[in-house]
């Protein structure tokens with residue numbers, strides 16, 4: 001059983017997809033599955049670039065054998081030592097005992113931590129930044145990309161063909177279903193949101209490191225990008241590169257509002273809904289609303305990355321901020337999201353804590369600006385608080401307009 005695709009002369013995709021896995025890293029929902037890409041170069045030397053997750057081991061190993069067509073495997077380049085890509089290293093070494101493992105010092109440190117005793121030191125080539133590996137008709141050059149997404153990550157660049165093997169960078173959630181190239185898919189319609197959710201939640205914290213790698217790549221001729229997840233890029237590379245520039249610099253892609261709330265009996269929900277409709281009346285069109293108890297935080301984080309404004313609303317619970325809202329805001333803080341405009345609604349019945357906690361969390365994030373006067377309702381919105389809500393809606397609408405015109 002194999003399923004391989006030649007994506008360029010003597011370059012074969014030998015990956016596969018998992019549609020059964022419920023959550024990536026046991027954390028992020030995967031409604032559309034996920035792919036684990038691996039690539040095989042069949043030059044004068046044969047080179048496998050990364051392996052695959054254990055869930056697709058049988059297919060992956062058959063793919064490698066089919067791609068090699070009876071040849072031996074000379075090198076395994078390990079761009080990333082996270083188990084979704086390196087789980088088959090031990091099996092590859094068992095099947096191809098002469099293979100030489102190519103990685104950096106940190107790669108091998110992690111290899112020995114995760115898979116102690118599975119590989120021998122004698123078969124290792126330890127590379128440094130900028131080192132090359134000639135394969136016959138190609139030269140592979142290694143660029144370190146620390147913290148995109150782990151410290152050992154490196155990119156491998158095929159200098160002769162302009163092909164970048166980019167590890168997790170430029171990856172997306174989503175299984176591959178017959179089309180391997182981004183230009184064969186309606187990427188913007190069906191994949192972009194998941195690419196953003198993948199980037200923001202997995203790599204989002206490391207924007208500075210992504211920028212540092214971009215500087216290294218500046219000036220390289222890029223004809224194809226081969227990530228470890230999701231489709232391969234061979235056309236319109238500028239589209240995804242531009243998104244990465246926005247995302248890694250925490251710059252909103254669009255002027256719009258993400259509204260997310262926690263509500264126990266519907267009163268906080270009602271208040272934020274009234275505000276949303278007041279925004280609609282003021283001509284605001286890009287409004288997205290989520291209940292933090294229902295929508296997984298990763299979706300909310302991705303939208304918060306995309307849009308310029310947030311409105312957050314939550315009640316006090318056990319004399320603190322409602323736990324699910326607390327989680328989303330702390331997650332956002334951990335991921336270092338910054339430079340957004342935030343408006344705050346809170347609710348309490350006898351002791352107010354949500355307002356204080358939300359304000360403190362927002363203020364602890366870099367470059368966050370509070371828009372409008374925060375409104376702390378008591379149990380339920382009163383008719384005489386409509387004016388305050390109007391004032392808040394005016395302030396949000398004005399901030400959107402102001403920034404659109406800049």
Ligand code: FEO
Nearest residue numbers: 082084149168228
């Ligand atoms: Fe897809 Fe960081 O592993």
